[in-house]
Amino acid sequence: MSGEYVSKLEKKLSSGGFAVTAELGPPRGANENVIAEKAKLLSCWVDGVNITDNQTAIVRMSSIAACVHVLEAGLEPIMQMVTRDRNRIALQSDLLGAYSLGIRNILCLSGDHHVFGSQPDALGVFDVDSIQLLRIVDEMRRSGRDMSGYQLDTPPRMFVGAAANPFADPFDYRVIRLAKKIDAGARFIQTQCIYNLERFRGWMSRLCQEGLTEKVYILGGVTPLKSAGMAKYMAQKVAGMDIPEAVIRRMEGVPREKAAREGVKIALETIHELQTIAGVRGVHIMAIENEQAVGALVEEARLMKIPGCLEGE
Amino acid sequence: MIVAEQKPLPEIIEMVSPFKKLLILGCGTCVKTCFAGGEEEVAVLASILRLDARHKGKDIQITELTIERQCENEFIQEASEAVSANDAVLSLACGAGVQDIARRFKNTPVLPGLNTTFVGVMESRGLFTEECLCCGDCRLGMTGGVCVLARCAKKLSNGPCGGSRNGKCEVNPEIDCAWQLVIDRMTCLGTLDSLRQYCPPRDWRSSNSAGPRKLLREDMVI
Amino acid sequence: MPENYKEPIRAIALFYCVNAVDRQVVKKLEGNCQLDLRLVKMPCSSMVKEVFLLRALEAGAEAVLVLVCPKGHCQFADGNIRASKRVERTGKLLGEAGLGGGRVSINDAKLETEEEILLALRQALSQADASGIAAGSKISNKEYIPSSADGVEK
CATH class of the missing domain: 3.40.50 (Rossmann fold)
Known part of the structure; x- marks a missing residue:
C-alpha cells in the first residue's frame, strides 16, 4: 500500500493523521549551514517543511537546492514553486530536476509580486498562473506527460498542494477559486495565517457544504505574533491579512517582554480551535526567522513528536 | 488609444x-x-x-x-x-x-x-488607464469585458490572488483589482458560475513573444 | 554703491483676468511703476495657456505673473483653477529644464490698489530671482506676446 503514497506527508494525511508543517526560509547567501541549523530546530516536530521560493521577491538560495539540504538533514521538504520568475519551460525542467533529487511535495503559488522585493526592476514572468501550474504537476503525475504531451521517462509524481486565503476579497469568490484549485489537482491546501477564527469557520463551513473538504486536506495557517507592533504591521501592510482589533488589543495589553509569550498563547488557542473545526486536517506554522518557536508550539499543543527523535541531532 | x-x-x-x-x-x-x-x-x-x-x-x-x-x-x-x-x-x-x-x-x-x-483609455480628464496588451488573442468575452492580462499585476487567468483588498490591487492601492471588476461585472450579468471553468495557459505565439507580428490583409493589397 | 548706479529696469509680463482686478487700476501702472511691464488682458484666466507664458519669457520677460479670481469666484466655473494648473505645469517644465521654475507665478488674492498689484509684481520678480535664472533683458521681441486672436486682448 505504501507505494501509493509519494511522500510521508501524503501518507499521514491519507491515513487520517493531523499533519503539522512549518516554513523555512532559505538564506540570502550560499551557506547551507543556515538551513541545517534551522532544520535541526524543526526536525522532531513536523511532517514537512515548506521551503519558500524567493519569498517576498528577495533573492535567496533556490528552493530546490534548499530542499536538498533539508532532505540531507532528515526532514521532508515541501518545495514551494512560484510562477513569478520562470516560464513554463523552466518550471517543468525544475520539476524534473527536483523530483530527481528526491523532492516529493510541492506547493504551487503565483508568488509575492516583485515590486515588493529587493529588485522591483525585474521582469515579472507570470507565463502561467498557480492554478495552471497545479495542472501541469498533476498531469505529470497522472499521465506522465509534460505540457507538450511528451511522455516523460520517469515522470515526477509529486504530492501537490496550493495556498488559499480565506480572508482576501472577494469573499464569495474564494470558495469558487479553491474549487478550481482542487479541480486542477491540489490535494492539500495551506491557508493564510488565521487570526480571525470566525471568518475562517464561515469559510470552512462553505467548503464542507460544497463537499470540498472531502477532496482536499486543509492545513490551517498559524503564525505566532511576536509583538503588538508586528500585529499592527501585518494588519495594515500585509495584503490579504485579517487581524481583528481584539487580537491587536490583546497583544497591546501585555508588557513588551511578555508579548511573544502572549503571541504563542494566541497561536495555541488557535491550534486548539482549528482541531475542532470539521475539515481541518492539520496546521501549517509559519514562523520565519523564529523557527525555535515552532517546536515549542507543537510540543505545548501536544500535536506530535516524531517517535524516537532526539532534538538537535 | x-x-x-x-x-x-x-x-x-x-x-x-x-x-x-x-x-x-x-x-x-x-x-x-x-x-x-x-x-x-x-x-x-x-x-x-x-x-x-x-x-x-x-x-x-x-x-x-x-x-x-x-x-x-x-x-x-x-x-x-x-x-x-x-x-x-x-x-x-x-x-x-x-x-x-x-x-x-x-x-x-x-x-x-x-x-x-x-494602450488605454482616458478614464476621466487627465487620468489614463492601461487596458490592452495587444496580446493577439482576446478573451474579454470570458472575463466580463475586463482584461485580466493587462490589468492584473500578476496576469492571473484563473481568479484573484490573495492580495486583493477592498477591490484594490496589492501592488498599488490606486489600481482596481481586475478580478474584483470581473467578478462584480459577471455577478451583475448573472454569469459568475462560468468563472468556475479552468482557463488553460495562453498561447503566447499570438503576442510578440513569437517575434514581431505582421498582419496581411490580402483584400486590401493593390 | 556708486552714486551714479541705477537700478536696472526689470521686465515682467502681467496676465490678468478682468474680473479679478480693476482694468483701470492696472492700466495706471503701465509706464508708471519703474518696471518694463507688459499687460495681457483676459476675459477669463482660463484663456492663459502654457505656451503664452513661455512666449512672454522668450520675448524677454524675467517673470510672468497671472492674476486670477479668488477660489470659488470664477464667473465661468473653474477658469482660475485651470489657470493655476497651467501656471504650475509651466513652472514645472521650466524647473525641469533648468530655466527657473519660479519665473511664472499666480496670485488669486483680491488686489484692489496699484500698490497691491505692484507688490505682487515685485514678489513675482523676487521669486524669479530666487529660482536662479534672471533673463535681465527688456521685453523686446513683441511677436511673442499673444494677440487678441487667441482670445487675449492686449
Whole structure:
C-alpha cells in the first residue's frame, strides 16, 4: 500500500493523521549551514517543511537546492514553486530536476509580486498562473506527460498542494477559486495565517457544504505574533491579512517582554480551535526567522513528536 | 488609444543638442488626445527649447509642424518639405510613428520626444488607464469585458490572488483589482458560475513573444 | 554703491483676468511703476495657456505673473483653477529644464490698489530671482506676446 503514497506527508494525511508543517526560509547567501541549523530546530516536530521560493521577491538560495539540504538533514521538504520568475519551460525542467533529487511535495503559488522585493526592476514572468501550474504537476503525475504531451521517462509524481486565503476579497469568490484549485489537482491546501477564527469557520463551513473538504486536506495557517507592533504591521501592510482589533488589543495589553509569550498563547488557542473545526486536517506554522518557536508550539499543543527523535541531532 | 508622455526635458535637451535646425513634429491622433504630442505640446516644447538655447547662448532654429498621423504615409508626405529643411526631427508620436518617420526619411536623424506607455483609455480628464496588451488573442468575452492580462499585476487567468483588498490591487492601492471588476461585472450579468471553468495557459505565439507580428490583409493589397 | 548706479529696469509680463482686478487700476501702472511691464488682458484666466507664458519669457520677460479670481469666484466655473494648473505645469517644465521654475507665478488674492498689484509684481520678480535664472533683458521681441486672436486682448 505504501507505494501509493509519494511522500510521508501524503501518507499521514491519507491515513487520517493531523499533519503539522512549518516554513523555512532559505538564506540570502550560499551557506547551507543556515538551513541545517534551522532544520535541526524543526526536525522532531513536523511532517514537512515548506521551503519558500524567493519569498517576498528577495533573492535567496533556490528552493530546490534548499530542499536538498533539508532532505540531507532528515526532514521532508515541501518545495514551494512560484510562477513569478520562470516560464513554463523552466518550471517543468525544475520539476524534473527536483523530483530527481528526491523532492516529493510541492506547493504551487503565483508568488509575492516583485515590486515588493529587493529588485522591483525585474521582469515579472507570470507565463502561467498557480492554478495552471497545479495542472501541469498533476498531469505529470497522472499521465506522465509534460505540457507538450511528451511522455516523460520517469515522470515526477509529486504530492501537490496550493495556498488559499480565506480572508482576501472577494469573499464569495474564494470558495469558487479553491474549487478550481482542487479541480486542477491540489490535494492539500495551506491557508493564510488565521487570526480571525470566525471568518475562517464561515469559510470552512462553505467548503464542507460544497463537499470540498472531502477532496482536499486543509492545513490551517498559524503564525505566532511576536509583538503588538508586528500585529499592527501585518494588519495594515500585509495584503490579504485579517487581524481583528481584539487580537491587536490583546497583544497591546501585555508588557513588551511578555508579548511573544502572549503571541504563542494566541497561536495555541488557535491550534486548539482549528482541531475542532470539521475539515481541518492539520496546521501549517509559519514562523520565519523564529523557527525555535515552532517546536515549542507543537510540543505545548501536544500535536506530535516524531517517535524516537532526539532534538538537535 | 495609444497613450504616451513627454520625455523628461533634460533628456530631450541632451538629445537635440547637436542640431541647429530642428523640426518638432507633432501627431494629431492618439498622442494629441492624451496631451503629449499635438500642436499645443509642440508649441510648448519649441518655446522651452528656444529659451534653453538662449540661456546657453546657443543658436537653434525650430520649425513646428503637426500632421494628422505619423503612422500613415499619406500624412507623412505632408512633412517632407519641413523634414528636408531641417537637420533633425524630434517626433512627438508614439514609437510606431517615430519609426515610420525614420523609415521614410533615410537621411535625417529622427529622435523620440515621447515615451509610449500603453494602450488605454482616458478614464476621466487627465487620468489614463492601461487596458490592452495587444496580446493577439482576446478573451474579454470570458472575463466580463475586463482584461485580466493587462490589468492584473500578476496576469492571473484563473481568479484573484490573495492580495486583493477592498477591490484594490496589492501592488498599488490606486489600481482596481481586475478580478474584483470581473467578478462584480459577471455577478451583475448573472454569469459568475462560468468563472468556475479552468482557463488553460495562453498561447503566447499570438503576442510578440513569437517575434514581431505582421498582419496581411490580402483584400486590401493593390 | 556708486552714486551714479541705477537700478536696472526689470521686465515682467502681467496676465490678468478682468474680473479679478480693476482694468483701470492696472492700466495706471503701465509706464508708471519703474518696471518694463507688459499687460495681457483676459476675459477669463482660463484663456492663459502654457505656451503664452513661455512666449512672454522668450520675448524677454524675467517673470510672468497671472492674476486670477479668488477660489470659488470664477464667473465661468473653474477658469482660475485651470489657470493655476497651467501656471504650475509651466513652472514645472521650466524647473525641469533648468530655466527657473519660479519665473511664472499666480496670485488669486483680491488686489484692489496699484500698490497691491505692484507688490505682487515685485514678489513675482523676487521669486524669479530666487529660482536662479534672471533673463535681465527688456521685453523686446513683441511677436511673442499673444494677440487678441487667441482670445487675449492686449
